[in-house]
Amino acid sequence: MPFKIIASQCTSCSACEPLCPNVAIWEKAGNFVIKPNKCTECIGDFHEPQCVAVCPVENTCVIDTSVPRSQASA
Amino acid sequence: MDAEDSGEMRVIADYKGCQSSPKNGKGSCGSQAGQGDLPSEIWHKVKNHPCYSEEAHHHYARMHVGVAPACNIQCNYCNRKYDCANESRPGVVSEKLTPEQAVKKMLAVATRIPQLTVLGIAGPGDALANPKNTFKTFELIARAAPDIQLCLSTNGLDLPDHVDTISRYKIDHVTITINMIDPEIGARIYPWIFFNHKRYSGIEAAKILTIRQLQGLEMLTQRGVLCKINSVMIPGINDQHLIEVNKAVKSRGAFLHNIMPLISAPEHGTAFGLKGQRGPTAQELKALQDACEGQINMMRHCRQCRADAVGLLGEDRSGEFTTEKVMAMDVQYDLEARKVYQARIEDERAANIATSEELAELAGEMSEINLLAAVATKGSGLINEHFGHAREFHVYEISTSGVKLVGHRRVDVYCQGEYGEEDRLASIIRAINDCHAVFVAKIGGCPRDILINAGIEPVDQYAHGSIEKSAIGWFRDYLHKIKSGEILHVKRGEAAIPQELLISVA
Numbered sequence: 001m002p003f004k005i006i007a008s009q010c011t012s013c014s015a016c017e018p019l020c021p022n023v024a025i026w027e028k029a030g031n032f033v034i035k036p037n038k039c040t041e042c043i044g045d046f047h048e049p050q051c052v053a054v055c056p057v058e059n060t061c062v063i064d065t066s067v068p069r070s071q072a073s074a
Numbered sequence: 075m076d077a078e079d080s081g082e083m084r085v086i087a088d089y090k091g092c093q094s095s096p097k098n099g100k101g102s103c104g105s106q107a108g109q110g111d112l113p114s115e116i117w118h119k120v121k122n123h124p125c126y127s128e129e130a131h132h133h134y135a136r137m138h139v140g141v142a143p144a145c146n147i148q149c150n151y152c153n154r155k156y157d158c159a160n161e162s163r164p165g166v167v168s169e170k171l172t173p174e175q176a177v178k179k180m181l182a183v184a185t186r187i188p189q190l191t192v193l194g195i196a197g198p199g200d201a202l203a204n205p206k207n208t209f210k211t212f213e214l215i216a217r218a219a220p221d222i223q224l225c226l227s228t229n230g231l232d233l234p235d236h237v238d239t240i241s242r243y244k245i246d247h248v249t250i251t252i253n254m255i256d257p258e259i260g261a262r263i264y265p266w267i268f269f270n271h272k273r274y275s276g277i278e279a280a281k282i283l284t285i286r287q288l289q290g291l292e293m294l295t296q297r298g299v300l301c302k303i304n305s306v307m308i309p310g311i312n313d314q315h316l317i318e319v320n321k322a323v324k325s326r327g328a329f330l331h332n333i334m335p336l337i338s339a340p341e342h343g344t345a346f347g348l349k350g351q352r353g354p355t356a357q358e359l360k361a362l363q364d365a366c367e368g369q370i371n372m373m374r375h376c377r378q379c380r381a382d383a384v385g386l387l388g389e390d391r392s393g394e395f396t397t398e399k400v401m402a403m404d405v406q407y408d409l410e411a412r413k414v415y416q417a418r419i420e421d422e423r424a425a426n427i428a429t430s431e432e433l434a435e436l437a438g439e440m441s442e443i444n445l446l447a448a449v450a451t452k453g454s455g456l457i458n459e460h461f462g463h464a465r466e467f468h469v470y471e472i473s474t475s476g477v478k479l480v481g482h483r484r485v486d487v488y489c490q491g492e493y494g495e496e497d498r499l500a501s502i503i504r505a506i507n508d509c510h511a512v513f514v515a516k517i518g519g520c521p522r523d524i525l526i527n528a529g530i531e532p533v534d535q536y537a538h539g540s541i542e543k544s545a546i547g548w549f550r551d552y553l554h555k556i557k558s559g560e561i562l563h564v565k566r567g568e569a570a571i572p573q574e575l576l577i578s579v580a
Contacts, residue, residue: 011154012170013199015144018206019271046271053273056145056154 002039003049004064007031009057016051016061025051036067116329119246119300122191122416123223124386128375128479129427132455133419136192137183137384137395139176140169141207145199147229147267147283150345151306151336156198170198173211175397177218181405183384183395184219188415193219196227196249202236212243219407223247227304231267231283233290241297248294249302249332250287254312255322257281262311265345288326295327302330302373307354307362308346309336320366331366332373335359335571356508356569360480374480375468386453422454427542436474436546441553443563444473448483448506448530449541450514458538461517462489467506470545477545483569488521503528508569510552513544529566 002024005016010032017025017032024038034051042049051061112120124131145154171179184190193215195201201208212224225247226240233250240248254260260280267279274282294301303323305316312319320331336353338346354362363372385391448467450459469481483505486498499521506512511531515538522532536544555561 011143013143013145013154015146015199015203015268048272050271053271054144054146054268056148 002036002064002067003034003041003051003061004036005032005034005051006060006062007033009060011057013056015054015056019050019054021045021050034061034064036064115298116300119223120329123225123247124192125194125225125247125249125302125373128373129423129455131375131386132451132453133189133386133423134191135187135189135384135386136194137180137190138194138196139171139179139211140198141171141173141176141211142195142197142201142204143170143199144203145197145229146203146231146269147200147279148265149229150263150265150349150351151308151338151347153343153347154199155343169392169397171397173207173214175400176211177214178405179395179397179400180215180222181218181407182400182403184222184407184412185403185405186394187385187391188412189386189419190222191416192223192225192247194225194227194247200229200231201226202228202232205232205236205239209239209243212245216243219409221409221412225249227251228290229283230287230290231269232286234286234293237290237293237297240294240299245299247300247302249304250291251304251306252284252287252291252319252323253305253308254280254315255284255288255319256315257284259312259315260284263308288322291323291328292326300329301327302332303328304332304334306336307333307359309352309354309358311351313354313358313362316362317365320370324370328370330371330373333359333363333366353571356481356483356571359571363480374478375482425540427455427540432543432546433476436476436550439474439550439553441474441556443553443556444471445510445549445563446471446480446508446566447533447545447548448509448512449545450512451541455541456538457513457536457541457544458515460489461512461514461521461532463487464514467502467509467512468541469506469509470541472545472549477542477549483571489518499524503530504570506530506569508566510566511548513541513548529564 012027012030012032014027014032017027021042022038022040024035026033026035049061055061120127120130122130122134124134124136148154180193195208195211208226215222215224224243224245226245227249228251230250230252253263257277257280260283261277264280264283266273266275267283269282291301291303303319305312305319307313307316316333323331336346336351338344338351338353340347340350363374366372383390383392384395447470449457449470450461450464451457451468452459464485465487466482466484468479469483471478471480485502485505488495488498488502490498503525507528507530509530511533512525513533513536515534517532517534525532533548536548552561556563
């Protein structure tokens with residue numbers, strides 16, 4: 001399952017964007033969003049998901065349970 | 075927020091701030107206008123920098139451009155919904171800019187504020203956690219306005235990786251926020267850091283941070299970059315420890331140390347604020363700054379300004395230069411006109427400094443009295459602000475050793491043409507309660523009487539005069555009055571550091 005950013009909590013600080021190994025994070029109209037079909041939860045690249053590790057607001061980058069994990073590797 | 079191989083490093087560290095007083099030669103970022111014992115190369119870098127020279131801050135302006143929103147550490151005195159508390163106060167939000175917008179803004183500001191000499195990047199996150207934006211901005215600025223001095227502010231975590239780039243871009247001034255050198259203390263200030271693609275917490279995090287900070291500082295001073303150290307004073311956590319920090323940064327060649335009070339109003343939503351961690355009183359802050367003095371130059375005129383601040387240190391004109399307004403402005407960078415304007419400032423500057431004769435005259439007085447006076451000023455080193463219009467008061471320490479700036483107090487403007495004047499006056503008195511006098515250009519009858527009742531003498535006889543010269547004149551009279559028995563010298567009480575946010579007047 002990919003990660004998603006809870007828009008209401010995001011400070012738009014942009015810290016996550018350059019860290020994503022899959023270039024899955026985009027700025028859209030002032031908000032940062034994760035493209036679900038590009039997110040791999042950083043598996044294979046890093047020990048921990050980079051967006052989660054750098055995000056200044058706890059529980060803002062969270063698993064998106066509505067999207068099946070299989071899509072992540074698509 | 076402020077050196078070469080170890081030989082030169084020592085020379086710089088031993089230079090005593092911007093002032094050496096006639097009696098004890100003790101230094102602070104006081105009020106010396108001249109080069110003093112500073113090497114020419116260093117003097118050239120600091121003389122027009124409002125943050126690095128107390129005296130320059132009366133005359134020259136700086137601007138911050140908010141091109142660096144991301145941060146790589148979490149501090150308990152910061153709430154990331156707002157700006158970084160490195161240099162900006164918690165609870166304020168800066169406008170985010172692209173490097174191109176930042177250059178346009180700088181040109182607009184330089185056109186309208188010819189006193190502008192410095193451009194800094196201080197967030198709203200950490201300048202070096204956004205290296206692409208930060209260095210792109212510096213590159214564009216250096217091309218568009220070669221006379222503008224560049225500086226940046228960082229928590230130091232990524233500093234060692236960028237030292238060569240900083241040197242290459244001719245960034246003359248770097249401020250590092252160092253709150254501890256002991257990881258156990260650090261663990262109480264920093265919940266986590268993000269380093270090498272990993273989040274570290276607790277003592278492990280603080281250990282990495284302190285190693286990187288001190289390493290970065292040493293690398294910069296070896297390359298001749300002037301370093302200022304900012305430290306947030308957190309009572310009960312790092313207050314006494316900051317004396318150790320002061321020694322550690324001095325030995326690594328830091329030029330200036332700026333100890334700032336923790337601001338922790340609960341409404342800012344910082345971890346410290348929510349926990350009820352208090353900030354220091356004005357006396358506690360001054361006592362710590364005094365204890366560190368003599369080791370290294372201490373900065374006393376910091377305003378903990380925001381990451382998009384524009385203007386002289388005491389003012390914030392960022393509202394005049396929003397992206398929308400800047401993009402509509404017609405700007406022309408006129409280097410010659412700026413030079414002419416700044417030459418005029420230099421003449422004015424020299425005229426307002428107390429001469430060595432005047433200081434010597436004061437040193438001839440015999441007295442152990444040492445007191446504080448508040449000054450209402452709009453800049454230029456003059457007493458040129460009305461009491462009722464002052465947004466802040468500069469606090470000077472006066473003794474027979476000389477006149478030295480030791481702080482400033484932000485206040486709510488007394489005259490706002492609305493109700494609530496009594497409350498505002500009471501809060502102004504609380505903010506300058508440790509002062510014996512308040513120097514103003516003008517003051518109304520009502521606040522005058524209330525100040526006198528509170529034991530603070532309103533002084534308007536030096537209206538539009540030089541702060542230093544007037545303070546010396548007034549102090550001489552004060553000593554004479556005590557000698558003749560006309561007045562009695564009494565000690566003043568504590569003063570509060572106002573936690574309210576600076577009201578934007580722009």
